[in-house]
Amino acid sequence: MQVDVIYENMQVDGGFSTLAVLHGRIVALGDGVAGLTARSRVDLGGAFVVPGFHDAHNHMAHFGIGLGEVQLGADVCKHVDDVYDAVARRAAELPPGSWIVGRGYDQNKLVGGHPTRHGLDRAAPGYLVRVKHTSEHMTVVNTAVLDQLDLANVPPGGDVVLDADGSPTGLLREQAQLLLRPFSYPVDVETVVDGLAKASRQYLSEGITSVQEAGIGGGLVGQTPIELAAYQLAREREVLGVRSTLMVSSTMLHELGHNTGFGLDLGLHTGFGDDWLRIGAMKLFADGSLVGRTCAMHEPFAGEADNVGYFQTPEDELARTILAAHRAGWQIATHAIGDRAISVVLDAYEAALAKYPRADHRHRIEHCAVLQPDELTRLAGLGLIASPQGRFVNELGDGMRAALGPEREAWCYRLRSVLDAGCVLPGSSDRPVVQGAPLLGIADMVRRRTSSGELLGPDERLTPRQALRAYTHGSAYAAFREHDVGTLDLGKLADFAVLSADPTVDANLDDVRVLATAVHGTLAYEA
Numbered sequence: 001m002q003v004d005v006i007y008e009n010m011q012v013d014g015g016f017s018t019l020a021v022l023h024g025r026i027v028a029l030g031d032g033v034a035g036l037t038a039r040s041r042v043d044l045g046g047a048f049v050v051p052g053f054h055d056a057h058n059h060m061a062h063f064g065i066g067l068g069e070v071q072l073g074a075d076v077c078k079h080v081d082d083v084y085d086a087v088a089r090r091a092a093e094l095p096p097g098s099w100i101v102g103r104g105y106d107q108n109k110l111v112g113g114h115p116t117r118h119g120l121d122r123a124a125p126g127y128l129v130r131v132k133h134t135s136e137h138m139t140v141v142n143t144a145v146l147d148q149l150d151l152a153n154v155p156p157g158g159d160v161v162l163d164a165d166g167s168p169t170g171l172l173r174e175q176a177q178l179l180l181r182p183f184s185y186p187v188d189v190e191t192v193v194d195g196l197a198k199a200s201r202q203y204l205s206e207g208i209t210s211v212q213e214a215g216i217g218g219g220l221v222g223q224t225p226i227e228l229a230a231y232q233l234a235r236e237r238e239v240l241g242v243r244s245t246l247m248v249s250s251t252m253l254h255e256l257g258h259n260t261g262f263g264l265d266l267g268l269h270t271g272f273g274d275d276w277l278r279i280g281a282m283k284l285f286a287d288g289s290l291v292g293r294t295c296a297m298h299e300p301f302a303g304e305a306d307n308v309g310y311f312q313t314p315e316d317e318l319a320r321t322i323l324a325a326h327r328a329g330w331q332i333a334t335h336a337i338g339d340r341a342i343s344v345v346l347d348a349y350e351a352a353l354a355k356y357p358r359a360d361h362r363h364r365i366e367h368c369a370v371l372q373p374d375e376l377t378r379l380a381g382l383g384l385i386a387s388p389q390g391r392f393v394n395e396l397g398d399g400m401r402a403a404l405g406p407e408r409e410a411w412c413y414r415l416r417s418v419l420d421a422g423c424v425l426p427g428s429s430d431r432p433v434v435q436g437a438p439l440l441g442i443a444d445m446v447r448r449r450t451s452s453g454e455l456l457g458p459d460e461r462l463t464p465r466q467a468l469r470a471y472t473h474g475s476a477y478a479a480f481r482e483h484d485v486g487t488l489d490l491g492k493l494a495d496f497a498v499l500s501a502d503p504t505v506d507a508n509l510d511d512v513r514v515l516a517t518a519v520h521g522t523l524a525y526e527a
């Protein structure tokens with residue numbers, strides 16, 4: 001038999017050193033390659049090869065588009081004045097009246113706290129300014145923008161923060177950001193395609209070969225109601241570099257009639273698509289952010305006796321939507337961060353499964369940030385998938401510890417105990433909320449050090465092998481894709497990352513690099 005390509009001289013955990021690819025799939029391994037002829041051969045020079053990384057929760061379109069926005073992350077902004085300076089520098093490059101959009105500030109890491117509209121007014125007079133919090137759950141706008149908003153009709157599940165005099169500070173939280181929708185939505189399809197192309201190139205350089213996009217179409221995370229068309233165009237133009245499973249915002253689903261229930265037009269639901277582009281779960285928001293202290297908690301945040309957060313979607317509506325989507329055959333992925341939100345979502349899943357039992361539903365709780373021990377038992381018993389982000393412990397961990405206080409720290413972004421409870425654990429970043437390179441995420445799943453160096457939840461540390469398994473097989477499972485990707489087995493798609501060192505060795509985690517990435521058997525990136 002003649003194959004397309006034989007990769008040889010590699011080190012793989014499974015022991016083999018040679019791999020043959022035909023039509024994008026692994027058709028022979030190790031001794032099985034002997035005797036095959038190939039159109040080409042690639043010598044990997046003894047490098048380590050792992051299954052391609054798979055980010056189970058990211059916002060690729062948003063990240064790609066955001067590469068062109070003013071970067072306000074803690075790496076560049078230490079003081080709130082640094083935010084204002086960055087906005088002023090962008091203003092100097094643009095004609096007056098233009099929009100200036102910044103992203104990535106974190107008030108927990110900024111001397112001076114949240115930016116204010118007055119500060120933004122001074123930084124860029126005559127411009128329309130919007131700066132987004134790193135969690136994407138909050139935005140600060142300047143007065144010129146604020147004056148154009150319908151503040152008499154703030155959507156439920158959000159708020160416009162007021163100063164001591166009762167006048168808006170410019171900070172819009174959670175669903176209040178929807179007031180900005182007329183200015184930012186829909187994003188032009190060509191802009192989305194361009195963002196996907198840019199993001200793909202970066203993802204491939206980080207060893208990523210598959211992603212799950214955590215919400216297209218609408219809600220707070222969607223770019224355009226025809227977002228699937230942007231992905232399809234990107235694929236047709238061969239600029240979509242990574243396999244993409246697209247969660248669909250619950251706001252895009254509707255009653256279909258004809259006894260088909262609830263879903264997208266034509267009755268499309270989870271699983272439709274091919275090896276490159278598929279419809280994934282329905283994405284639903286229960287509550288908000290832990291570092292932003294808006295998520296729904298059973299007990300108040302540390303030091304804020306009257307703040308227990310709130311729901312973005314009312315509890316009865318959550319239960320109704322989950323029931324309808326479950327009944328219609330969707331996988332469901334619900335964003336729930338606070339322990340009260342998690343309790344309510346567990347109730348809703350439990351009720352839906354009791355009414356319409358379904359094996360292998362793989363319903364998910366995204367982030368699952370404050371998980372009480374009894375609720376973990378319940379989650380595992382229902383066969384649910386918790387989808388926490390290892391990197392959050394590093395970049396957001398200090399703010400999360402401050403919000404929870406010492407009594408609740410052990411419940412925060414649990415990993416090891418989720419595995420111990422018998423669940424499959426995916427790996428993900430929620431990029432652009434934090435950095436998304438999987439090797440960073442894997443190191444953080446093992447280390448669990450906050451950016452100030454504190455150890456957060458030491459019992460939740462994974463071994464490097466467990467973290468790697470999460471970022472490959474675990475994520476594939478969470479997308480119903482484990483029969484095609486996530487391990488390097490015979491018959492699977494030939495997606496892999498070539499690394500400078502063995503990532504299952506703890507001591508290598510700080511300096512292991514991606515040398516090359518193959519998707520569908522073809523090297524799509526070489527360092």
Ligand SMILES: [Zn+2]
Pocket residue numbers: 057058059214430
């Ligand atoms: Zn997300």
